[in-house]
Amino acid sequence: MDCDLAIVGAGPAGLVAARTATELGLSHCVFEAKHRIGGRAYTEHERFGVPVDHGCHWLEGAEVNPFRAYADRHGIAYQRSHRNEHLFGSGAWCPAEDAAAFSDYADQVWAAGREAAAAGNDVALAQVAPPSSRWAGLFGGWCAALTGFEPERVSTVDLARYDERWGAWPVIDGYGALVARYGAKVQVQTDCPVRRIDWAGGGVVLDTGNGSIKAKCALITVSTGVLAADRIRFEPQLPAWKRDAIGGIPMGPAAKVMVGVRAGFIDLLDSQYVRFDNGTSRTAGYQVRPYGRELVIANLAGSFAAELESQGRDAMIEFVLSQMDEMFGSDLRHAVTGADATAWCGDPHVLGGYSIASPGYADCRRLLGKPVGGRLFFAGEAVSLRAFGSAHGAYESARNAVHTIQGCLGPGEPPA
Numbered sequence: 571m572d573c574d575l576a577i578v579g580a581g582p583a584g585l586v587a588a589r590t591a592t593e594l595g596l597s598h599c600v601f602e603a604k605h606r607i608g609g610r611a612y613t614e615h616e617r618f619g620v621p622v623d624h625g626c627h628w629l630e631g632a633e634v635n636p637f638r639a640y641a642d643r644h645g646i647a648y649q650r651s652h653r654n655e656h657l658f659g660s661g662a663w664c665p666a667e668d669a670a671a672f673s674d675y676a677d678q679v680w681a682a683g684r685e686a687a688a689a690g691n692d693v694a695l696a697q698v699a700p701p702s703s704r705w706a707g708l709f710g711g712w713c714a715a716l717t718g719f720e721p722e723r724v725s726t727v728d729l730a731r732y733d734e735r736w737g738a739w740p741v742i743d744g745y746g747a748l749v750a751r752y753g754a755k756v757q758v759q760t761d762c763p764v765r766r767i768d769w770a771g772g773g774v775v776l777d778t779g780n781g782s783i784k785a786k787c788a789l790i791t792v793s794t795g796v797l798a799a800d801r802i803r804f805e806p807q808l809p810a811w812k813r814d815a816i817g818g819i820p821m822g823p824a825a826k827v828m829v830g831v832r833a834g835f836i837d838l839l840d841s842q843y844v845r846f847d848n849g850t851s852r853t854a855g856y857q858v859r860p861y862g863r864e865l866v867i868a869n870l871a872g873s874f875a876a877e878l879e880s881q882g883r884d885a886m887i888e889f890v891l892s893q894m895d896e897m898f899g900s901d902l903r904h905a906v907t908g909a910d911a912t913a914w915c916g917d918p919h920v921l922g923g924y925s926i927a928s929p930g931y932a933d934c935r936r937l938l939g940k941p942v943g944g945r946l947f948f949a950g951e952a953v954s955l956r957a958f959g960s961a962h963g964a965y966e967s968a969r970n971a972v973h974t975i976q977g978c979l980g981p982g983e984p985p986a
């Protein structure tokens with residue numbers, strides 16, 4: 571055997587798994603398909619001269635999030651506050667009453683979803699939402715931003731299980747940078763995709779970009795998008811219950827478009843969040859001048875994000891600029907200093923934004939986390955029942971999985 575545990579993926583879950591394995595004295599190897607660690611936690615520093623998160627940015631579950639505790643220990647800056655929100659629609663900034671009316675409608679829909687879940691109805695959130703409201707379109711976009719899909723494709727039971735207490739605080743220095751620092755000392759073989767896992771014998775044999783390795787067991791932390799696309803071949807193939815579970819928890823699309831704007835052009839105060847209401851879910855939410863930076867970051871999600879991404883980076887940027895024209899005036903185009911867009915749906919190592927159970931499939935999450943054959947273990951955001959779609963859910967799932975693995979393998983050597 572080359573090691574006790576082979577860890578597939580070095581996103582938040584893979585890095586936490588490696589550090590936990592070290593703590594518990596389990597020998598391990600980590601394989602990462604990309605040239606970098608962090609997965610969907612990625613901060614880009616060069617393009618705009620400031621840290622910009624392409625993936626996770628908010629410390630969800632902030633008060634109990636172990637990455638927040640890590641940020642505290644290491645002086646990584648985050649903002650301990652709620653968003654200051656504005657609403658824009660029909661060519662003008664909307665009065666506060668409109669924003670309050672939208673917020674009331676959203677509260678009603680979430681409450682209806684929780685009620686259905688409590689009654690055991692695992693149905694689409696759209697099915698229980700109050701009938702026709704002028705806010706339904708905008709809510710569709712907001713629901714997609716939070717969950718990955720519009721209310722038609724979101725399970726009430728899955729949603730109700732998410733623990734939404736404890737705040738969501740943005741990381742000023744970048745959540746991706748935080749995760750990269752957390753994982754900096756983990757030994758990872760990057761540019762090293764795992765292509766095949768043979769679990770027919772006593773342990774597991776992984777075919778990787780750097781040859782074959784044998785381990786007692788494997789911890790797979792890739793997204794359900796990657797698993798569903800069979801980008802890792804299992805031999806023998808995964809049992810039907812596991813494949814069904816993967817199919818029940820698809821990846822909702824999520825994307826960001828970043829626009830640099832000349833200093834002084836936008837007069838909104840720092841760190842405003844703007845919802846753009848065009849009466850449909852085909853819209854975006856905007857972080858305007860986050861932390862005083864001369865930037866606007868548009869958050870897109872759901873089927874519309876996937877559709878735009880498939881049309882390419884220029885189409886994504888053009889859509890966002892057209893909404894920004896309306897908000898900030900037609901001179902905007904002259905004030906733009908640069909623009910960029912993410913492409914998570916087309917990224918072969920991710921294939922989407924974050925996981926969300928389809929209506930009727932909420933219980934698939936438990937099955938997703940169940941080991942197979944005592945040697946294939948699973949972790950990652952999609953496995954977390956209470957914090958799916960979030961980096962701290964990935965954290966929690968990985969720690970739990972490595973403790974379970976230690977229970978199966980017996981105690982390892984204490985760390986040196």
Ligand SMILES: Cc1cc2nc3c(=O)[nH]c(=O)nc-3n(C[C@H](O)[C@H](O)[C@H](O)COP(=O)(O)OP(=O)(O)OC[C@H]3O[C@@H](n4cnc5c(N)ncnc54)[C@H](O)[C@@H]3O)c2cc1C
Pocket residue numbers: 578579580581582583584601602603604607608609610611624625626627628629630762763764765791792793796801802824825826914918919920922923924949950951952958959960961962964
């Ligand atoms: C646009 C966007 C915004 C988000 N915003 C937030 C937010 O504000 N707050 C929050 O908490 N979360 C947010 N998330 C979600 C968060 O980023 C994820 O929940 C988190 O990164 C999941 O970690 P993970 O380790 O489970 O998976 P990943 O981050 O996907 O890591 C899996 C790793 O496996 C690697 N891999 C894939 N295939 C292979 C293979 N064959 N061999 C080896 N390695 C492989 C991948 O390259 C990747 O590095 C956001 C995500 C997106 C896309």
